[in-house]
Amino acid sequence: MGFPFDPTRPIxxxxxxxxxxxxxxGEIPPGGQIPSVRDLAKEMGVNPNTVARAYLELEREGFVFxxxxxxxxxxxxxxxIEQERERLAESARQRFLKEIESxxxxxxxxAELLRKIEEDWS
Amino acid sequence: MGFPFDPTRPIxxxxxxxxxxxxxxGEIPPGGQIPSVRDLAKEMGVNPNTVARAYLELEREGFVFxxxxxxxxxxxxxxxIEQERERLAESARQRFLKEIESxxxxxxxxAELLRKIEEDWS
Amino acid sequence: MGFPFDPTRPIxxxxxxxxxxxxxxGEIPPGGQIPSVRDLAKEMGVNPNTVARAYLELEREGFVFxxxxxxxxxxxxxxxIEQERERLAESARQRFLKEIESxxxxxxxxAELLRKIEEDWS
Amino acid sequence: MGFPFDPTRPIxxxxxxxxxxxxxxGEIPPGGQIPSVRDLAKEMGVNPNTVARAYLELEREGFVFxxxxxxxxxxxxxxxIEQERERLAESARQRFLKEIESxxxxxxxxAELLRKIEEDWS
DNA sequence: GTGGTCTAGACCACT
DNA sequence: GTGGTCTAGACCACA
Numbered sequence: 001m002g003f004p005f006d007p008t009r010p011i012x013x014x015x016x017x018x019x020x021x022x023x024x025x026g027e028i029p030p031g032g033q034i035p036s037v038r039d040l041a042k043e044m045g046v047n048p049n050t051v052a053r054a055y056l057e058l059e060r061e062g063f064v065f066x067x068x069x070x071x072x073x074x075x076x077x078x079x080x081i082e083q084e085r086e087r088l089a090e091s092a093r094q095r096f097l098k099e100i101e102s103x104x105x106x107x108x109x110x111a112e113l114l115r116k117i118e119e120d121w122s
Numbered sequence: 123m124g125f126p127f128d129p130t131r132p133i134x135x136x137x138x139x140x141x142x143x144x145x146x147x148g149e150i151p152p153g154g155q156i157p158s159v160r161d162l163a164k165e166m167g168v169n170p171n172t173v174a175r176a177y178l179e180l181e182r183e184g185f186v187f188x189x190x191x192x193x194x195x196x197x198x199x200x201x202x203i204e205q206e207r208e209r210l211a212e213s214a215r216q217r218f219l220k221e222i223e224s225x226x227x228x229x230x231x232x233a234e235l236l237r238k239i240e241e242d243w244s
Numbered sequence: 245m246g247f248p249f250d251p252t253r254p255i256x257x258x259x260x261x262x263x264x265x266x267x268x269x270g271e272i273p274p275g276g277q278i279p280s281v282r283d284l285a286k287e288m289g290v291n292p293n294t295v296a297r298a299y300l301e302l303e304r305e306g307f308v309f310x311x312x313x314x315x316x317x318x319x320x321x322x323x324x325i326e327q328e329r330e331r332l333a334e335s336a337r338q339r340f341l342k343e344i345e346s347x348x349x350x351x352x353x354x355a356e357l358l359r360k361i362e363e364d365w366s
Numbered sequence: 367m368g369f370p371f372d373p374t375r376p377i378x379x380x381x382x383x384x385x386x387x388x389x390x391x392g393e394i395p396p397g398g399q400i401p402s403v404r405d406l407a408k409e410m411g412v413n414p415n416t417v418a419r420a421y422l423e424l425e426r427e428g429f430v431f432x433x434x435x436x437x438x439x440x441x442x443x444x445x446x447i448e449q450e451r452e453r454l455a456e457s458a459r460q461r462f463l464k465e466i467e468s469x470x471x472x473x474x475x476x477a478e479l480l481r482k483i484e485e486d487w488s
Numbered sequence: 489g490t491g492g493t494c495t496a497g498a499c500c501a502c503t
Numbered sequence: 504g505t506g507g508t509c510t511a512g513a514c515c516a517c518a
Contacts, residue, residue: 191517
């Protein structure tokens with residue numbers, strides 16, 4: 001109980017990201033049901049209205065859809081999920097770059113860092 | 123007022139990192155004075171004891187030293203600061219890798235990500 | 245209840261010494277559990293935070309280790325305990341020398357004092 | 367202000383020792399005047415009655431004498447002062463032995479300790 | 489003014 | 504139960 005929210009960003013945005021991550025990781029399959037507003041609110045220790053707001057935005061984006069009286073489901077569109085995977089990766093990349101930039105590494109240190117990432121992925 | 127702390131990790135550790143970042147970025151020069159316990163506590167919106175704990179650990183690590191009754195100062199040892207720069211970069215790298223890993227990118231997507239980073243740094 | 249602390253030195257340092265003495269005397273065997281923070285605080289009539297501080301420093305020195313949720317234990321390293329025995333003896337020697345020095349004994353009186361110590365230990 | 371008293375022993379005894387030490391160290395010459403009850407009470411942060419009690423005992427022992435209306439003076443008897451020097455040394459020796467004994471040093475360690483004391487005094 | 493220490497009392501995660 | 508962290512507020516020595 002109690003989800004680690006970044007206090008500087010709106011919680012509903014962070015809930016949206018969390019749902020996207022679960023889908024992208026396959027924890028929720030395409031077309032699979034996401035937790036009910038009440039369950040997720042309890043799990044994360046936030047107000048149900050905040051979760052509802054997140055779900056509303058996700059639906060507006062077309063990432064989830066609602067079956068009246070049955071629950072909320074992740075899109076069945078694989079391409080949509082793939083797109084989200086790349087968006088999340090891209091935003092992780094930008095956060096990483098921003099953080100590294102602020103540290104003021106020299107060229108050699110950046111090259112070394114790049115080499116390590118490459119090594120990890122080969 | 124109010125510093126964006128990650129609620130899952132001890133605040134004093136995050137204060138230690140913040141001071142190291144300021145020194146690494148050159149905001150505090152080698153041998154320069156860091157904020158007083160009370161000032162930083164006010165700036166970050168935490169209890170002075172928590173800042174004092176962070177300073178105590180930083181001194182034990184040899185990253186800062188204190189002049190009795192005068193204040194706390196960043197080490198004058200350039201190598202020590204350089205070491206911290208690389209440590210901070212390395213931990214940023216690991217956080218990035220961990221996040222990317224959880225997203226389950228395929229080889230092509232990872233290669234593309236790497237290419238973008240390389241481009242940014244060349 | 246009520247431990248005889250020297251009011252001129254930090255209590256947490258004296259608690260560290262007390263724990264070391266108990267281990268060196270064999271009252272706590274190598275690998276044995278030391279009193280819980282709360283128990284020792286009650287026994288010595290000090291605040292639990294002060295005992296916790298002492299335990300933290302002892303752990304940093306490698307003289308004790310903690311098992312999460314279980315308690316704090318003296319190191320199993322005999323050499324480490326032996327080292328502490330000699331350090332405590334050395335500091336007792338220095339205190340003795342300092343006190344004697346301040347009394348201004350002449351050579352004969354010092355020799356006599358030495359003779360008595362020798363006699364006691366032979 | 368505030369003298370470092372050992373809370374486990376009567377304060378008046380510790381005041382007696384302090385006066386004896388000052389005389390033995392020559393801070394107060396034979397026949398010299400010791401501080402007034404009020405001055406010493408203020409210096410040490412204790413009740414004047416406690417100091418008066420200490421002076422009374424010192425006089426009973428013959429270590430000091432009182433000139434009515436003028437103050438209290440250390441004895442002019444050199445032998446008496448010398449005797450006190452040896453008593454203080456002897457009690458320091460006993461405290462040292464007691465402390466060392468509790469540490470459980472082996473023969474070699476005791477011999478080494480003795481050697482160091484000898485070295486310091488040669 | 490500075491950091492260093494201590495108390496009081498609270499909440500947390502882990503076993 | 505255990506230690507770990509945090510807040511609030513106090514007093515201290517040092518410069």
